[in-house]
Amino acid sequence: MTTSLPTITLNDGHTIPQLGFGVFKVEPTETTRIVTDALEVGYRHIDTAAVYGNEEGVGQALASSGIDRSDLFITTKLWNDKQGTQSALDAFDESLEKLGLDYVDLYLIHWPAPANDRFVESWKTLQTIRETGRARSIGVSNFLVPHLERLLTETEVVPAVNQIELHPAYQQAEVTAFAREHGIHIEAWGPLGQGKYPLLEEGVVTTAAEAHGKTAAQVIIRWHLQTGNIVFPKSNSRARMAENFDVFDFELSNTELATISALERGGRVSAHPSEVN
Numbered sequence: 316m317t318t319s320l321p322t323i324t325l326n327d328g329h330t331i332p333q334l335g336f337g338v339f340k341v342e343p344t345e346t347t348r349i350v351t352d353a354l355e356v357g358y359r360h361i362d363t364a365a366v367y368g369n370e371e372g373v374g375q376a377l378a379s380s381g382i383d384r385s386d387l388f389i390t391t392k393l394w395n396d397k398q399g400t401q402s403a404l405d406a407f408d409e410s411l412e413k414l415g416l417d418y419v420d421l422y423l424i425h426w427p428a429p430a431n432d433r434f435v436e437s438w439k440t441l442q443t444i445r446e447t448g449r450a451r452s453i454g455v456s457n458f459l460v461p462h463l464e465r466l467l468t469e470t471e472v473v474p475a476v477n478q479i480e481l482h483p484a485y486q487q488a489e490v491t492a493f494a495r496e497h498g499i500h501i502e503a504w505g506p507l508g509q510g511k512y513p514l515l516e517e518g519v520v521t522t523a524a525e526a527h528g529k530t531a532a533q534v535i536i537r538w539h540l541q542t543g544n545i546v547f548p549k550s551n552s553r554a555r556m557a558e559n560f561d562v563f564d565f566e567l568s569n570t571e572l573a574t575i576s577a578l579e580r581g582g583r584v585s586a587h588p589s590e591v592n
Contacts, residue, residue: 320332320333320334320357320359320360321333321334321540321563323500323543323545325452325475325476325500326473326475326498326499326500327451327452327475329420329451329452329475331360331388331420331421331452331476331500331545332358332359332360332388333540333544333545333546334358334360334536334540334545334546334547334559334560334562335358335359335360335361335362335388335390335545335546335547336350336353336358336360336361336362336547336548336549336556337362337363337504337547337548337549338350338361338362338363338367338369338372338373338549339362339364339367339504339549340367340549341367341369341372341549341551342369343368343369343371343372344372345372345551346369346371346372346373346375346376347372347373347375347376347379348376349376349551350372350373350376350377351376351379351380352553352556353556354376354377354380354382355553356553356556356557356560357560358556358560359382359386359387359388360387360388360389360390360547361373361377361387361388361389361390362390362478362502362547363389363390363391363392363414364391364392364394364423364425365391365392365393365394365397365406365409365410365425366392366394366425370391370410370413370414371413371414373389373414374413374414374415374416375415377389377414377415377416378415384416387420388420388421389414389416389419389420389421390419390420390421390422390423391410391414391419391422391423392422392423392424392425392456393406393407393422393423393424393425393437393441394406394425395425395426395428395431395591395592398424398428398431398433398434398436398437399433399436399437399440400436400437400439400440403437403440403441403444404440404443404444407422407444407449407450410422411449417449418448418449418450418451419449419450419451420450420451420452421450421451421452421453421454421475421476422441422444422445422450422452422453422454423453423454423455423456423476423478424437424438424441424454424455424456424458425456425457426456426457426588426591426592427455427457427458427459427462427588428591428592429462429588429589429592430592431592434455434458434462434465434466435465435466435469435470438453438455438466438470438472438474439470441453442470442472445472452475452476453472453474453475454474454475454476454477454478454499454502455474455476455477455478456477456478456479456502456504457478457479457480457588457591458474458477458479458490458588459490459588459589460489460490460493462588463477463490463493463494463497463499467497473497473498473499474499475499475500476499476500476501476502476545477490477494477499477500477501477502478501478502478503478504479491479501479502479503479504480503480504480505480583480584480585481501481503481504481505481506481539481544482503482505482506482507482508482509482514482535482584483508483514483517483520483535483538483575483576483578483579484508484512484514484578484579484580484581484582484584485508485579485580485581485582485583485584486576486579488579495543500543500545501543501544501545502544502545502546502547503539503544503545503546504547505584505585506535506536506539506544506546506547506548507532507535507536507548508582508584509584509585511584512582512584514531514535514578515530515531515532515535516531517531517575517578519571519574519575519577519578520534520535520575523567523571523574523575526571527565527567528565529562529565530558532548532555532558532559533558533559533561533562534567534571534575535575536548536559536562537562537565537566537567538567538571538572538575538576540562541566541567541572542572542576
């Protein structure tokens with residue numbers, strides 16, 4: 316891994332770079348260029364998903380990068396309408412083919428899709444995939460405590476991660492506490508609030524940014540890292556990618572961390588896991 320990137324050891328013994336690059340809503344026609352830029356900036360952890368429609372572009376960027384496969388960490392995800400046994404196996408094969416890879420480092424169930432009630436069956440299928448070595452680690456995304464409890468009760472494998480909406484206004488304390496109690500690492504998507512509220516204009520954020528000679532976005536990414544979250548901001552701008560990556564030469568104080576954490580207000584800005592099926 317790139318030496319400047321801190322890593323976290325997952326509950327299965329594999330390591331993951333704590334800072335990565337996400338390609339949610341990156342246009343398929345732009346993906347190769349954007350991921351190439353991210354890799355050149357220094358990112359080695361790329362997070363995509365089947366439903367994003369850009370796995371092929373990610374794969375093309377990886378193939379042309381010249382970076383050794385062992386130095387990359389690639390995540391993709393199983394979409395809701397593919398949950399099950401054979402359908403999940405077929406979906407995984409399709410993702411691998413589009414990415415042009417022999418294996419992914421992390422494969423996730425994208426949403427619990429509780430109305431379909433197939434996430435436990437799907438989780439057992441992911442275990443089978445992991446046993447073949449074609450997914451090094453497996454986990455879930457957007458799972459709430461009841462969903463996690465069912466997996467722990469009805470199967471024997473604890474997810475390596477739970478990727479959830481998480482930013483200062485919406486920290487999901489119940490989910491994160493449950494996950495950490497059971498050795499599940501938290502990945503934060505939408506780490507900057509997706510621009511849906513003025514997070515970067517909050518006084519405690521701008522004050523910290525001025526104190527450290529950093530931008531407000533860098534302060535929030537640093538808050539995530541020091542809180543222990545795995546985080547992958549996205550940007551189509553190479554300059555912004557580099558800015559988001561330049562967060563390892565300063566440290567927030569305990570007071571700064573606490574004042575940013577105090578911005579919690581239950582402010583979910585995206586879909587509720589019970590409503591995505």
